[in-house]
Amino acid sequence: MGPRLPALLKDAALTAFVAAALGLFIVGFRTVDIGSTKGLSFDYQFVDLAIAVAAIFVGRLGLSMAAEGQRWPALILGGILGVVGVSSVNLPSTFLHWFVGLAGLLVIGRTLWPSADRALSRARQSPGGRTVGRIGARWLGGILLACAFLMPMMPFADQKTMDLGVLILTYVMLGWGLNIVVGLAGLLDLGYVAFYAVGAYSYALLSTQYGLGFWSVLPLAGAFAATFGLVLGFPVLRLRGDYLAIVTLGFGEIIRLVLINWVDLTNGPAGVGDIPGPTLFGAVFAETAPPGHRTFSQMTGIPFDGTQRLIFLYYIILGLALITNLFALRMRRLPVGRAWEALREDEIACRALGLNPTNIKLTAFAIGAMFAGFAGSFFAAKQRFISPESFVFIESAIILAIVVLGGMGSQIGVVLAAVLLIGLPEWFRDLGNYRMLVFGLAMVLIMVFRPRGLIAHREPSVRLHAAPPGGGG
Amino acid sequence: MAYFSQQLINAITLGAIYGLIAIGYTMVYGIIGMINFAHGEVFMIGAFISLIGFMICSLLGIGSAPLAILLVLLLAMAFTAVYGWAIERLAYRPLRGSFRLAPLISAIGVSIVLQNYVQLAQGARPKPGGQIVSGGYNLFSADGFDVRVTWLQIIIVAVTLVLMTGFTWVIARTPLGRQQRACEQDMKMAALLGVNVNKTISLTFVMGAALAAVAGMLFLMYYGVIDFFIGFLAGIKAFTAAVLGGIGSLPGAMLGGLLIGLIEVFWAGYFSSEYKDVAVFAILVLVLIFRPTGLLGKPEIEKV
Structure with a gap:
């Protein structure tokens, strides 16, 4: 864990505090109509808010641990969130199940992303990968069209x-x-x-x-x-x-x-x-x-x-x-x-x-x-x-x-x-x-x-022959 | 004449609200050159927090209207400012230096998120706000028509004037304002001279959001009903006001707000209320075509 833990905890606490401030009124006090007479009353949602804020706290902690390279603690935190999300623990709403579960997924994804990314780009750079990529790009359209x-x-x-x-x-x-x-x-x-x-x-x-x-x-x-x-x-x-x-x-x-x-x-x-x-x-x-x-x-x-x-x-x-x-x-x-x-x-x-x-x-x-x-x-x-x-x-x-x-x-x-x-x-x-x-x-x-989109193509269609691939405009 | 005066009073009130929102657009545009498309939604959030604040006040038994208004004003400004800060931090700051349209697309995303967030959390039905201030003052009557200014209208214009004076003073006289102006002129140079650019930009968003919250509260008090969708139209109109006045210019935003209020109210009063929004959009298009720098704006020189 190392000496960075207090700093990470503080950061996560701050994030949770901001989230609580954001949600306090809009989420915490749900206004509902009472009958046809004019007027509203509150339906308090503080439990939901607390659960969401707790998930944000744990999620933020997990994310920053992943960023620090502490993979196992991050995976454990993400796992906890994910398990709570999919389990039958009685959270007040389905939305919260989704919220907590997706937070867990996010943490796990963030933790595993660097190695997955490295593996992907290595595969893409290899001569075989390039060929596959080129063929894939050419045939994907055809396959979709046939479908x-x-x-x-x-x-x-x-x-x-x-x-x-x-x-x-x-x-x-x-x-x-x-x-x-x-x-x-x-x-x-x-x-x-x-x-x-x-x-x-x-x-x-x-x-x-x-x-x-x-x-x-x-x-x-x-x-x-x-x-x-x-x-x-x-x-x-x-x-x-x-x-x-x-x-x-x-x-x-x-x-x-x-x-x-x-x-x-x-x-x-x-x-x-x-x-x-x-x-x-x-x-x-x-x-x-x-x-x-x-x-x-x-x-x-x-x-x-x-x-x-x-x-x-x-x-x-x-x-x-x-x-x-x-x-x-x-x-x-x-x-x-x-x-x-x-x-x-x-x-x-x-x-x-x-x-x-x-x-x-x-x-x-x-x-x-x-x-x-x-x-x-x-x-x-x-x-x-x-x-x-x-x-x-x-x-x-x-x-x-x-x-x-x-x-x-x-x-x-x-x-x-x-x-x-x-x-x-x-x-x-x-x-x-x-x-x-x-x-x-x-x-x-x-x-x-990914400002270039999921499947990026912002390269100009026509280039001079000598231009290096990926060179900026 | 009486009808005209009454419309004028209504127009000034409406213009004050638009002006408050427009300042948020203009300050953000001035400092980082992006259209904060989500600003209308921040205004909407401010209106909702005010609604909830007024309800809490009445639950706590705060009967005096001035006290309730003051409390809700502070509450809404503080908590809406958190939204402004968080939006900048999460959705705009990571995009600084990305391609030109990225922040705008991100802002549209934020706007959609906020609308649906409020719709999910608070329901889609319009929310009645109740009447907090009633009564007014008959100025004069002519042609059998009472020209009346309500206390609420006086409050709206007074609050707007006080806040605008305050913010103009902040920009013109305080170290924070100086830093903002420095960032506006040249962000890199300001950073080299020791200005904390990130903090300054954050504070700009915080200030804009706080003013939008005030506008939201005044809107709630004036119209008495809000829903999750009010931010869209109000946002575009306020943006039009900012453009009309000259985007980047603080007095321009106030002037533009006032003009948009006048155009909208008089168009509705004398021509047709169905087409009042068309009139406002048409003004936006016309201003951008014929005078893109607005009434009080500086011409923009594009550098390579």
């Missing part, structure tokens, strides 16, 4: 799984679209959902008011969203990065408020309903077709089944997402794509080299908006009902979290992050209430520990 294609044919693909698949792919597509703006061009767009809303309302209104079909509106929706992107982007793209972020946020809110308040056009908070779904060569996916259409089963002779529509939607969004991906991958190689990345790395240098930053940013912004517009009109066709509720800031934050978590600029990272952030909470329904908490926490932790 995605075969998913609807699998026996486990019931309605729920397909729904989830469509949802994840929608976010993958949005992530890829935003990746062009944030990952490649380095423009932080906090109002991405506004373009999504423009696309969704374009399709919803054009189809319900003018009877246009999904496939003819799809390019229009993209064009509308891109136009919005141009109109917004033109004046604001001269701004510095963080100002741009806030302006796009403001723009997102403006769009939402207009959707709520322009009742004549958008039907306000009540939303637009009865939106027709997409058709396949004029065939609708329903039991009976509206006049002038035939159903899918009439066209092909396959008997009607409720999941056909979902499968169809699944392949549409898969196709759209892949187009987004392909587009982004090809753009990266074009002069304009290289200019995006150059701009992200160093705007002043770009200016000095004669690039026009505003135009370059504008293309990225508009293209990103266009894909959000596509995704939006798909969303409207899938949901068949949209309202401004679906286009709140938190959606933008979720898409951004997917991009950030995946590693800005990384295409495959977006897929993994979308599966992680959208898929996991849907599978573990218990997590529902804590989903956004975990989201926010993940964003902070990734910025602190």
Whole structure:
């Protein structure tokens, strides 16, 4: 243990003290409504608070011991926390079980991390490891793609799984679209959902008011969203990065408020309903077709089944997402794509080299908006009902979290992050209430520990041959 | 005329609250050049701690309103300041020197965490705060319309004025303020000259959070109801105020807060209350496009 123990204890005590001060009011005094009469009363949660603070004390002690290289005491402390977390000890709430258990996991992970990291990087540096890594990087995408294609044919693909698949792919597509703006061009767009809303309302209104079909509106929706992107982007793209972020946020809110308040056009908070779904060569996916259409089963002779529509939607969004991906991958190689990345790395240098930053940013912004517009009109066709509720800031934050978590600029990272952030909470329904908490926490932790994302790709796509690998810009 | 005067009084009250929040944005931006996106949430936490503080006061039987307000003010400032300190320590300090957008993304994460933390701990329903101060003073009446200033409005403006004067004095005259200004100009040089940069930045966050807590308390007293989501809108409006006044400038934040209060109240009073938030956002966009340095800000020179 050594003479450092008192100092570590003091540090842990201080941390616990700060945690107690943070939690004292917000956690300790839970305000509850009493009846319908106005007024609140307290539901005291001091036991919960004390347990959480104790876990923080032990956890902090374990973490700092791990940092000092005292592995065994740290492992023991982490083990204690973990055992308390998973055991049937009667903690007041499930949340506390999670909290204590995860604290234990954190301590154990932190203790074992250095050796694991060393082993990993040694494996990665070895010639065999490099080959495996290169092959892995090449084939991971292919394997995922094959899985995605075969998913609807699998026996486990019931309605729920397909729904989830469509949802994840929608976010993958949005992530890829935003990746062009944030990952490649380095423009932080906090109002991405506004373009999504423009696309969704374009399709919803054009189809319900003018009877246009999904496939003819799809390019229009993209064009509308891109136009919005141009109109917004033109004046604001001269701004510095963080100002741009806030302006796009403001723009997102403006769009939402207009959707709520322009009742004549958008039907306000009540939303637009009865939106027709997409058709396949004029065939609708329903039991009976509206006049002038035939159903899918009439066209092909396959008997009607409720999941056909979902499968169809699944392949549409898969196709759209892949187009987004392909587009982004090809753009990266074009002069304009290289200019995006150059701009992200160093705007002043770009200016000095004669690039026009505003135009370059504008293309990225508009293209990103266009894909959000596509995704939006798909969303409207899938949901068949949209309202401004679906286009709140938190959606933008979720898409951004997917991009950030995946590693800005990384295409495959977006897929993994979308599966992680959208898929996991849907599978573990218990997590529902804590989903956004975990989201926010993940964003902070990734910025602190792995600012390049879980699967990083911030290297420019094109380099001079002689440049050393990993050399900074 | 009467209607106008009444709106003016309401606008100044609202502007005072925005100004208090805006100072937190402006001080942090001035010193480390980041938008503390979570500042609105700190304001929300301050409002919740005030609500709980007032409830504790009434449980303890503290009947006198001035005493209760003073106690809750100190309590909320102290405990919200801990939040400000902890956020900086945990989510921003490790990112100093990381790429440019990292602190902003981290701040968005903090903001989401705090919102959901309060929602989980305190519930999602709006919380009624009860009326702590009632009554007012009729200034004059015209066109059959009483122009009235409530005691609460007087308290809000008075508290704001006292605190702003105090903080301006701290920045302008004390060693701490000098260190803050030094860090603002050149952090590395300040460190070489013996300024404890980390401590100064921490204290900046503490001061900003304390002022946001005051704003939270005043907001609670003024509107009488709060929920876990109030920080988002108030935060953006206060940020707009900070930008409008010239980010980094303390008097600018106050001026900007006042202007945003005026715009919002008069827009709602004369045009439409549905679009008052759109008006504020539009102002933000317009200011950033045409005068990114704000009304009282210094032009920013980007160095390589």
